[in-house]
Amino acid sequence: MSAPATISFENTEYAFAYKPDKELKKAHFLFKSMGQQWLVNLGTRLTPWAIKAGLPINGIIRNTIFAQFVGGETLKETSAVAAKLAAFNVQVILDYGVEGKEGESNFDHACEEFIRVIEYAASQPNIPLISIKVTGFARFALLEKLDAAADNKSGYMGTVHLEVLTGEERKEWDRVVQRMQRIVTAAADNNIGVLVDAEETWVQDPVDALTMQMMQKYNTQRAVVYNTIQLYRHDRLQFLKDSTGQSRIGQFIPGVKLVRGAYMEKERRRAMEKGLASPIQPSKEASDKDYDEAVAYCIEHLDHLYVVIASHNEQSNLYATQLLQKKDRPLNHPHIHFSQLYGMSDNITFNLAKAGCPVSKYLPFGPIKDVIPYLMRRAQENSSVSGQTGRELALIKKELARRKL
């Protein structure tokens, strides 16, 4: 028997087939600008302030960074992007990208919006998953209080330590649980999966606990709910093993999304300011090692869990496909899914799709002012320090040169 074909991420013709020349040139300009660290530093500081002050910068944002990384301001606008991706066998993880809004009415509104997104996703051929942030419908300080209580206790990781809350706060928490339950019920009824994003370590314990409770209740036939594992944390490989091991005892099917993690600077800064040990791995290599070990663990246990490989790291994506091939598992195994953020690493997404892997773009949508935190994270991630810009730029340049020929 001949060896299976090796997947390559070098083909830029496939990668950018969905982008006409004009859009590709715009992307080139944007990534070149984001390569300037001083510009990103200035932009990420000034933009949130300018939006709050009501300065007329929406037009510039819409035509540049928003167009690159966001599907649209409304579901209707976003559907055009989703349809474009479907033509290349690329699926979509829809994300109502509003962040940083507090208050019960905003939380109720977010819950309704998530349900609307689920119903919309169910009506589309290529949107199997949506993503949610618990801080979108729960007060950050409430989560912080519960997290601090969990830090002092051990035991079952699905436990929320309600004993530290006042009577009013307990009612508030009940409303959070009800919102989560409504979202997950809608997802289960509509055959859609819900990815629960991982956030800062100082709110993550109650997010994990709530997600575990939902998995226990709803992941009986398949994974409706997925937890996110941030492998830039040095304790998460063990957490992955413990939480999926626990699921076998609890008799449910775990769903996990594997990421490295998006809040590294913030995490390190906070730990230093508070004189705490950093929750982050000592080096990039250590994060990479745990990420790939997590990939291997999930593929080893693929019959018992569902996994989303959410990464722009070519090596990690390649490693996952090689492991599947080595173990004689189909690349389109129903328990595995690959995903990259919209606007990044098209070479990975479109070449995986061409090879027959289930792969999606994580596609946020929402009003410009509400997706600013998401956009600022993308700008920082793509600044020269991370090295991602160089890679994106080189690929775009290669494709522009190929088209010229």
Ligand SMILES: Cc1cc2nc3c(=O)[nH]c(=O)nc-3n(C[C@H](O)[C@H](O)[C@H](O)COP(=O)(O)OP(=O)(O)OC[C@H]3O[C@@H](n4cnc5c(N)ncnc54)[C@H](O)[C@@H]3O)c2cc1C
């Ligand atoms: C579909 C999707 C969903 C996502 N959902 C979430 C989510 O829910 N929560 C979340 O936090 N993030 C999420 N992310 C973002 C993700 O965590 C990363 O920030 C981003 O994808 C970059 O990591 P990478 O695996 O693509 O690859 P790479 O570019 O290889 O790795 C960069 C990452 O490595 C880590 N790293 C870099 N330098 C060091 C260092 N010196 N020491 C230790 N670690 C280091 C950091 O996490 C950094 O972001 C998501 C990403 C995708 C694609």
